[in-house]
Amino acid sequence: xxxxxxxxxxxxxxxxxxxxxxxxxxxxxxxxxxxxxxxxxxxxxxxxxxxxxxxxxxxxxxxxxxxxxxxxxxxxxxxxxxxxxxxxxxxxxxxxxxxxxxxxxxxxxxxxxxxxxxxxxxxxxxxxxxxxxxxxxxxxxxxxxxxx
Numbered sequence: 001x002x003x004x005x006x007x008x009x010x011x012x013x014x015x016x017x018x019x020x021x022x023x024x025x026x027x028x029x030x031x032x033x034x035x036x037x038x039x040x041x042x043x044x045x046x047x048x049x050x051x052x053x054x055x056x057x058x059x060x061x062x063x064x065x066x067x068x069x070x071x072x073x074x075x076x077x078x079x080x081x082x083x084x085x086x087x088x089x090x091x092x093x094x095x096x097x098x099x100x101x102x103x104x105x106x107x108x109x110x111x112x113x114x115x116x117x118x119x120x121x122x123x124x125x126x127x128x129x130x131x132x133x134x135x136x137x138x139x140x141x142x143x144x145x146x147x148x
Contacts, residue, residue, distance in 0.1 A: 064094055064141035067122035070115035078105045084128065085144065093144035096121075096128065099137040104130030 068088065075087040081101040086094045105111055105128070112129040115121055127135040 058147055059093070059144045060147050061095060061142040061144060064143040066124075066141070067118075067120040068094060068141060070113055070119055070121045073113075073121075076111070081105070084111070095142040095144055096123075097139045097142060098128075099139040102128070102130065102134065102136035104132045104134040105136065 068086070072088040072090075073086050074089060077085045079085050079095075081103050083095050083097045084105065086096060088094055110131055112131070113121055113126070114129070116126065121138070123138045123140045125138075127137050129135050
């Protein structure tokens with residue numbers, strides 16, 4: 001076999017050895033792909049009000065839940081620098097006790113809560129933000145009930 005026949009045989013095989021090109025899609029039939037990411041961030045502003053005046057001696061605290069639904073909060077009142085009283089749907093009263101004093105809450109009329117993805121406000125996990133930007137960590141919830 002001469003060198004010329006060897007080169008000719010290699011050239012004959014060369015087109016078969018090339019990788020196939022992907023099929024072309026006409027532009028009018030083309031498919032465009034896009035990716036969208038939705039992110040939601042919910043901030044609930046709670047306006048503090050003057051709740052029905054009930055003497056503190058007429059209420060007692062008992063163990064409350066670990067979490068409350070943020071959508072159930074109807075009203076709130078700052079009664080001390082270490083807690084906020086919440087009125088929930090169904091006429092329940094709950095006291096959110098803070099891990100430390102939170103003086104900014106009584107200066108401004110309101111605060112913000114940012115519920116987690118589950119829509120709940122939980123002690124030991126979530127915070128209440130005052131309107132000046134300060135944060136108060138919720139230590140525990142206490143249910144308020146009338147003394148008998």
